Amino acid sequence: NGVFGSHEYTGVKKITEKTLIKSYSGAHVHAVAHLVNLVALQTDIPIPRVQEVVTTPNGGGVIVMDFIKGAKQLGEVWKNMSWWQKLKVALTLREYLDALRKIQYPHSDRVGNPFIVPRFRMRLEGLQFGDYDVPPPRSTKRRLATFIRSYSRSCRRTVRRLPRYLFDTLVVTHNDLNMRNILVDENGTLWIIDWDWAGFFPPWFEYYAARTAAKKDKEDED
DSSP states (O other): OOSSOOTTEEEEEEOSSSEEEEEESSTHHHHHHHHHHHHHHHOOOOOOOEEEEEEOTTSOEEEEEEOOTTOEEHHHHGGGSOHHHHHHHHHHHHHHHHHHHTOOOTTTTSBBOTTSOTTSOOOOOOGGGTTSOOOOTTBOHHHHHHHHHHTOGGGHHHHTTOOGGGGSOOEEEOSOOSTTSEEEOTTSOEEEOOOTTOEEEOTTHHHHHHHHHHHHHHHHHO
16 A cells, blocks of 8 residues: 555655655645645654655656664554554554644644645545545635535545534544554554555544544445
């Protein structure tokens, strides 16, 4: 699944023992790198460090980042964990989410990744948005609320009646937490990867996205 993951993603390749690159076909590359750097600057959450961003002639780009040696996806090791280890994972993830919600950024009043250049016609990314014509990044809170209430198949019964004030506060949200995007290294440290869909969303959006991902994974298994 790579380290960042997106519809803009075109490939991940390990180039040294400590480094890998991920290529993009669109202008999303700089926005993802800036957001990852923001998380790295204001939190202690273990995430792959962005070493460099290289723009390609076709308008895409490459992110050069750290490779986490010996790490496995949480889904690979979950069944073999003790109840105490699983509890520790849950508590650690809660600490990570608390840290994300404390991140400060001057332009955090718009939905999505604030580093995306407005002139690029893109859409918000996330499994919970389905295949609908979702609002573009940097949309207003009102537009997101209207979309969630009206069009999202995965939450129609539970979310459409939510009052608008639940959309008033926006916090940094990973927006794709699942068993593949959480790595466990050789020391038991939890790493969070795949930040392509991250951005500023309502605080409850993290749970909403994770629940949607878990539901999809279960459907794929069946």
